[in-house]
Amino acid sequence: MTETTFASDRLTTGPAGHLVHTTHDPALGTIEVFVLDPDAHLDVIHAWVTQPRAKFWGLGELSRTELRDLYAYVDELDTHHAFLIFRDGTPVVLLQTYEPEHDPVGECYAVEPGDVGLHFFIGDRGAPVAAFTTRISRVLGDFLFASPGAHRIIVEPDVNNDGAVNRMTLMGFEPGPVITLPNKQGRLAFMPRERWERMPR
Numbered sequence: 001m002t003e004t005t006f007a008s009d010r011l012t013t014g015p016a017g018h019l020v021h022t023t024h025d026p027a028l029g030t031i032e033v034f035v036l037d038p039d040a041h042l043d044v045i046h047a048w049v050t051q052p053r054a055k056f057w058g059l060g061e062l063s064r065t066e067l068r069d070l071y072a073y074v075d076e077l078d079t080h081h082a083f084l085i086f087r088d089g090t091p092v093v094l095l096q097t098y099e100p101e102h103d104p105v106g107e108c109y110a111v112e113p114g115d116v117g118l119h120f121f122i123g124d125r126g127a128p129v130a131a132f133t134t135r136i137s138r139v140l141g142d143f144l145f146a147s148p149g150a151h152r153i154i155v156e157p158d159v160n161n162d163g164a165v166n167r168m169t170l171m172g173f174e175p176g177p178v179i180t181l182p183n184k185q186g187r188l189a190f191m192p193r194e195r196w197e198r199m200p201r
Contacts (some may be wrong), residue, residue: 009149010116011097013081014126016040020083021143027087031139033095036082039073042093045071048123056161057121058183079103085140090126093136095119095143100154109177110190114143114151118178137171141196151193156186172199 011107014020014035019034026159036045046067049059059067074082079102085093098117100106105117125132144150157164159178168189169175 010114010147011079011081011099011150012143012147015048015090016075021146023139023142025135025139028126028132028139029137030084031136033088034084035144036075036084036094036121038075040067042068044123045094048094048121052184054121056164056184057104057156085136087126087136090124091121092124092126092139094121094123095140105154105156105179105188108186109176112152114149114193115154116147116150116152117154117156118144121156127187133167135169137167138201141171141191142201145193145196153191153196154188155191156181156188158184159187160185 003058012020016035017037017040018035019032020035023031025031031101042064044136046064049057049062049067051060052145054060062070071082071129074080074096080096080098083095083097084091085095096119100109100117101111103117118140122133122136129135131189141153144153147152155168156179157168158163168187171191172195173191173196179186179188
């Protein structure tokens with residue numbers, strides 16, 4: 001059983017702290033997607049983004065107040081959204097979605113109707129389970145494509161982030177060019193809805 005709240009036909013959102021999506025994975029358990037609450041979730045996300053392994057997320061130098069203010073700003077936008085993903089009650093993933101035409105990435109390729117940008121950071125995993133990253137990635141993809149207006153997922157990991165680039169390849173994204181963004185060189189890649197729906201489960 002999946003319950004999803006649509007704020008638009010392309011991007012899902014809601015009030016800070018609002019539960020917008022629930023699903024069950026046979027290995028992961030219950031997955032809940034909450035709109036990020038910059039105050040209530042601050043301890044969790046600050047602990048995650050300040051870890052050395054989060055260097056490609058680019059927020060490690062921010063103070064707690066700066067991080068809170070950043071996500072409070074994101075919460076006010078109609079074009080960019082942030083979420084905290086819980087697995088059986090444990091926060092595991094920081095997720096961000098955006099409309100590419102309202103982001104610097106949109107200046108680097110020909111944006112198509114229904115494009116949805118995606119960033120996610122795995123902060124925790126909860127109880128050990130095989131292929132956690134693959135499973136949680138599938139859950140996140142299903143969440144994005146639950147919005148009827150979402151036709152293609154766009155990712156642009158840092159070219160030096162081998163883990164993210166390899167994950168993109170393993171998930172079956174169609175590789176695109178290397179693009180120059182304000183803070184990095186990104187490897188653009190695409191996942192059309194039709195390709196996602198054909199992937200084995």
